[in-house]
Every structure is written in C-alpha cells, then in structure tokens.
Amino acid sequence: MTKPIIYHIPVCPFSQRIEILLELKGLRDAVEFRVVDITKPRDPELLAKTRGTTALPVLETEDGRILKESLVIMRYVEERFSGTPVARTDPYERAIERMMITREGPFTMTGYMMVMNRDRAKSGEFREKMLDHYAWLSDFLDHHNPGGLWLFDDFGLAELVFTPMMMRFWFLDYYEGFEIPDEPRFARVRRWREACLAHPSAQQVCYDEIVKLYYDYAIGAGNGALPEGRQVSSFTFTPDWPDRPMPPKDKYDRIAGDAELGLV
Numbered sequence: 001m002t003k004p005i006i007y008h009i010p011v012c013p014f015s016q017r018i019e020i021l022l023e024l025k026g027l028r029d030a031v032e033f034r035v036v037d038i039t040k041p042r043d044p045e046l047l048a049k050t051r052g053t054t055a056l057p058v059l060e061t062e063d064g065r066i067l068k069e070s071l072v073i074m075r076y077v078e079e080r081f082s083g084t085p086v087a088r089t090d091p092y093e094r095a096i097e098r099m100m101i102t103r104e105g106p107f108t109m110t111g112y113m114m115v116m117n118r119d120r121a122k123s124g125e126f127r128e129k130m131l132d133h134y135a136w137l138s139d140f141l142d143h144h145n146p147g148g149l150w151l152f153d154d155f156g157l158a159e160l161v162f163t164p165m166m167m168r169f170w171f172l173d174y175y176e177g178f179e180i181p182d183e184p185r186f187a188r189v190r191r192w193r194e195a196c197l198a199h200p201s202a203q204q205v206c207y208d209e210i211v212k213l214y215y216d217y218a219i220g221a222g223n224g225a226l227p228e229g230r231q232v233s234s235f236t237f238t239p240d241w242p243d244r245p246m247p248p249k250d251k252y253d254r255i256a257g258d259a260e261l262g263l264v
C-alpha cells in the first residue's frame, strides 16, 4: 500500500469533512478513497479491521493501522501531511476554533433527530432547538470576528467541520420547511452559512442529492435501514440519484414506495 486508504460513504458528512480538508491542503491525491455501500452487509474483512464497528469514515494507514472518527482523522491528516495548514497556528486562535467545534455534536444530533421525527406535535420543539444552535453560532462568530464573515480571515477548520452538516440540513429545508429567520440575531450566521455552502472546496455534494438520498431518514429510517414496505433503500447506488424524481414532502402522513421514489 503506497498511501492511506479512507473507507467512506460518498454522501456522508463526516467523510466530506476529510475531503474538504484535503482539498484545502491541496492534497486530494494523498489518500485513496474506497466507497462502501451501507445498504449491503459490511465486508467481513473491513469489519475485522475496524474490530466490529461499522461507522465511517475509517482511515487505514499504509502499514494497516486503523483510525476512526472524522475529527480524529482530520487532525491526523493535518499533522501528518504538509501542505497549507488549515487549523489556526496561534494557540489562542486554535482554542477558539476548538470551542466552536465543541458545538458540532449537539448541532448534528438536533438536525438528525429533527429530520427523523415523525410526530408532528414535536416539530416545533425541534425547530426551537435548531434555532438555539444557529443563534449560538451567530453570537460566537460575531463575538470573535465582529463584522467579519468567517470565524477568522478565511474558510478554516471550524467552517469545514460545520459545512457538511449544514449541507445535510438541506433535508430540513425540504422536509420540514425549516429556514433560519431573517432577524438581526441570525444575521451573521445566515451570511456565514451562505458563504460556507458556496465555498469552492466544499462542492462534493448538492441539494437534490441530499434530499433524495436522505428520504429514508425523513421517514425515520437511518443508516441504510429499510423502511416498512420497501425493498430498496434511498441510499442505494442504483438507480443513481440524478435518475430519480424529487421525493414527496409529506413525511408525516405516509411512506412513499420504491416506484414513487424511482428506486425500481
């Protein structure tokens, strides 16, 4: 093996973080990406390497050692390879960056719980929680870089951690009609989000792809699991997402069948 291998799911936000990092460092070819189909049983050889865990991305070093967790893999890539540094180099600024990144777990969890929720009565509660996260981010950005756009002077580590998640949250726009309100307390995060989504290093996925692939999440079935009455997961590679129609939005009322979703 001449370079590290990253086992990944192309639409996975955690894998996209590493793709963006490599892009920003100008090192896209420093690792080999190997695609895993989560709708199929996991290859026993890969399962043995990961000692039974199935979450991706996973990095295998040239000598067969295994690293898991996107934030850990990102740090390994940043520390091991030269190329443009993406994390801040000043210790105080790096600490600020990490403070912002501590919010990524709860932010991710809220967005995924919101899209998977099928109880209409709970949707307002999730909306409020999501807005709390955006208000926190808005305040944090404005406090540390008043009047600016990014957390510091450019799209950096904090941006690359949050951007793939904000892209997945297109599923909230589509299935939940969720938008960040045009109010002063969200002004900064709205500008920041827009700039993050448009950044050239982060164009590995697009809106329609997320909305189509994550249909099953919207009706409560995550990680390639098959929803009731269905034979094919919305995460399938065939038919490929561009050949499928946009899914119905009525997630609280019913589960669409394979044919309606263009899966057969």
Ligand SMILES: N[C@@H](CCC(=O)N[C@@H](CS)C(=O)NCC(=O)O)C(=O)O
Pocket (backbone or CB within 6 Å): 009, 011, 012, 013, 014, 038, 054, 055, 056, 057, 068, 069, 070, 071, 223
């Ligand atoms: N905390 C992990 C989360 C990884 C994760 O949840 N990956 C999902 C895909 S987006 C996955 O591999 N799901 C399939 C599975 O867990 O079997 C990270 O940051 O790497």
